[in-house]
Amino acid sequence: MNTKTIIMALMLFASVPFFADAQSDVMTLKDGSRYEGAWPAGEGVLYSYDQGLVFGTFVKGKPDGRCVCYRPSGEVYWGDYKKGKATGKGRIYRDNGIVISGDYKNGVYHGIDTIYRRTGTAMVGMFRKGKLKERIADSAKDATSVQAGMKPSYPSIDFRRRQQEFVNELELRWEERNAELRRRVGFINPEFQGGTLSDFTYWVNSQLNTPQLEGIKDDIRTVVVEFVVGKDGNVRDVHALFGSVPELNAEAVRVVSRSPKWKPGEQAGQKKSVKLTVPVVFEF
Numbered sequence: 001m002n003t004k005t006i007i008m009a010l011m012l013f014a015s016v017p018f019f020a021d022a023q024s025d026v027m028t029l030k031d032g033s034r035y036e037g038a039w040p041a042g043e044g045v046l047y048s049y050d051q052g053l054v055f056g057t058f059v060k061g062k063p064d065g066r067c068v069c070y071r072p073s074g075e076v077y078w079g080d081y082k083k084g085k086a087t088g089k090g091r092i093y094r095d096n097g098i099v100i101s102g103d104y105k106n107g108v109y110h111g112i113d114t115i116y117r118r119t120g121t122a123m124v125g126m127f128r129k130g131k132l133k134e135r136i137a138d139s140a141k142d143a144t145s146v147q148a149g150m151k152p153s154y155p156s157i158d159f160r161r162r163q164q165e166f167v168n169e170l171e172l173r174w175e176e177r178n179a180e181l182r183r184r185v186g187f188i189n190p191e192f193q194g195g196t197l198s199d200f201t202y203w204v205n206s207q208l209n210t211p212q213l214e215g216i217k218d219d220i221r222t223v224v225v226e227f228v229v230g231k232d233g234n235v236r237d238v239h240a241l242f243g244s245v246p247e248l249n250a251e252a253v254r255v256v257s258r259s260p261k262w263k264p265g266e267q268a269g270q271k272k273s274v275k276l277t278v279p280v281v282f283e284f
Contacts, residue, residue, distance in 0.1 A: 027061075035061045047166050049173065056081070072170045074277065076242075079104065091152055099152055103127070112136070116151035164222050164279065171277075190229040190274050191263040200259070201278050207255045210282050211247045221245060223252040223280045227259075231271040235259040241277065252280035 025039040033051075037044015037058060046054040046061065049072070056067025063069070063081035070076055079090020086108075091101040097118035103111025108130030116122045117140075126134040192200040204225075223243035227235050238257045240249040256278065265274040
């Protein structure tokens with residue numbers, strides 16, 4: 001398979017639309033998940049502690065069609081589902097900047113997929129059941145083999161209040177689960193003014209200068225900002241992961257960038273740089 005064929009195949013995946021809330025039915029499913037939307041089939045929103053927050057097309061409470069899934073780990077899957085599992089064309093956006101775009105089957109990479117690295121390079125490979133079987137092209141080795149500049153941008157997602165509260169709960173559960181693992185390996189999280197990331201979230205939201213925007217009134221918009229607390233306790237590498245309004249993204253980044261100094265994270269007695277994310281909420 002030549003490089004031109006590979007690139008053309010990858011370009012067949014078009015942008016996935018973002019679905020608004022469907023309000024026709026609200027129900028609790030057998031696994032305890034909450035579903036809001038058309039029943040038995042149509043657009044809806046799923047609140048699941050296992051799958052995450054899912055927007056899109058459903059059949060009897062299971063994603064089936066084009067969907068966006070904000071997972072408990074912080075990953076975002078944007079693409080096709082079949083009977084509740086990622087199957088078809090899709091993209092995974094990881095919180096470390098890596099994007100994996102291409103073919104999925106039963107929730108894993110299966111087919112031709114491109115891994116866009118945070119370094120700016122990209123690799124095209126043939127995958128089977130989530131495992132790399134053949135490396136087809138890699139711009140880290142041959143700059144002309146794959147167009148790394150085609151890396152998809154993060155999807156723009158505006159959470160409503162209850163959706164943001166659920167995402168916050170997912171992140172809290174994920175953090176609590178990981179806290180035990182960190183404790184076992186001697187990891188200590190960075191501290192903000194003697195407190196936790198929740199205290200920093202409160203500080204950030206108290207410092208905002210909400211811009212006046214035409215067409216946005218009596219609403220809530222959230223920007224998710226990623227940043228690094230360095231070994232010296234200073235905040236760096238601040239950028240907006242999610243947020244569809246440039247003015248709000250810029251204000252959120254401005255405030256986080258002005259953070260007072262932190263007590264840095266540690267592992268086994270050694271200071272470590274730690275990457276964190278914070279939800280910045282604008283109320284209109």
